[in-house]
Amino acid sequence: MDKIPMTSHGFEELKEELRRRQQEERPRIIAAISEARAHGDLSENAEYHAAKESQSLNEGRIAELEDLTTRAEVIDVSKMSGDRIKFGATVKLVDEDTDEERTYQIVGDQEADVKKGRISISSPIARALIGKGEGDTVEVAAPGGAKSYEILELRWG
Missing domain, CATH: 1.10.287.180 (Transcription elongation factor, GreA/GreB, N-terminal domain)
Structure with missing residues (x-):
């Protein structure tokens, strides 16, 4: 199970x-x-x-x-820390093509809601972010083509 x-x-x-x-x-x-x-x-x-x-x-x-x-x-996300992205992290990103900033928290599949800024741990963007840190750039294979994001901020809680 x-x-x-x-x-x-x-x-x-x-x-x-x-x-x-x-x-x-x-x-x-x-x-x-x-x-x-x-x-x-x-x-x-x-x-x-x-x-x-x-x-x-x-x-x-x-x-x-x-x-x-x-x-x-x-x-318990409030007890987590570190400089690498993992489950529970709140991440501020900037789209390198449009300069649009977005903030997401990586959560479980059942609680994901993009409109509320919560993305599933199994989503393509979350999988690309796991293990990265502030200042890193990630490539995400999106339905409309590859997207490139820079990680501006990582915080917990």
Whole structure:
């Protein structure tokens, strides 16, 4: 059983989603199924079928969240340091073609969200950054062609 690296923040978000799905969504869906069942013939009852499908999706996500939280290897980024990029690092980059600056934190697959500046450890850009330091230049094979970035800053926490 492989461990899944994630930050403590990402782990807490998964636990909260699991709690919400088990304690809020599950009872709401069960009530919707009961109400739809009371309407009679189930073979042509769209509300019943929609509620059952919603139940199936919710239970599937609950099982997935339980698996993820069980296999989580929570890494406390606030206790990390060093001058080389690794999991949990926050990195400020500049695109050498456009001079556009971007800041990313390298996180686990489940907590990645580019809009919030969190990239997955398994993404091409994160893989290119691992092991590098401030001042280094990295080449990233992107869908639109190779991109070149200079690492401006590395910080932790």
